[in-house]
Amino acid sequence: MFIRSERLFLRPGWPEDWAELHALIDDEAIVCNLTRVPWPYGPDEARSFAASAQGTRHPHFFVTIPGATGARLVGSAGLVDDDGETAIGYWIARQHWNKGYATEAVRALLALAATLGHRRIVAWHFADNAASARVLAKTGFRPTGEMRLARSAARRVAAPTIxxxxxxxEPAGCDGPEDGGFNPMRTLRAA
Known part of the structure; x- marks a missing residue:
């Protein structure tokens, strides 16, 4: 699966992406806001993630910026099954912060999620991560009022998440009713 947005190209990871992935995510400022990523993040973790299989209902993508000399990796975004609920996760490399890439990637992923049949998506951010709170608000997420304690491998203790x-x-499709939309036309002709 691939997704093209205005400035970004979201694509599956390939095994040869591991070094570029490692160079970008091996940053405590990123990993401290992620609940599923080990710290320190080593080359073996990068190799494993880059080579991991793509899920059909819960795909994950490398977020890239296409250019004349190829596409540069800037982060990752995906859907995950979280105890029966579909959750969204994302991160953008520090040198690409404050450019709207996370918001654009999340919007693209939400459009795909609707196409895949997901009707409700959950997300959370650590309470001290105002940037993620802004991304979620800009993409239509609403706080539920629930806070949970969560762990990040880069944080020393559990911290509150919102x-x-x-x-x-449901996505608007071009398919009509089972009769192909011809029944109203039959009625008009018969009248």
Missing amino acids: MHTIELR
Whole structure:
């Protein structure tokens, strides 16, 4: 699966991406805001993630910026099954912060999620991560009022996270009813 947005190209990871991935995510300022990423983040973790299989209902993507000399990796975004709920996760490398890439990637991923049949997506951010709170708000997520303690491998202790959710609409399709939309036309001709 691939997703093209205005400035970004979201694609599956390939095994040869591991070094570029490692160079970008081996940053405590990023990993401290992620609950599923080990710290320190070593080359073996990067190799494993870059080579991991793509899920059909819960895909994950490398976020890239296409250019004349190829596409540069800037982060990652994906859907995960979290105890029966579909959750979204994302990160952007520090040198690409404050450019709107996370917001754009999340919007693209939400459009795909609707197409895949997901109707509700959950997300959370650590309470001290204002940037993620802004991304979630800009993409239509709403706080649920629930806070949970969560661990990050880069944090020394569990920290509060703020839960969010978004209800997705069914994608508008061009397919009509089972009769192909011809029944109203038959009625008009018969009248």
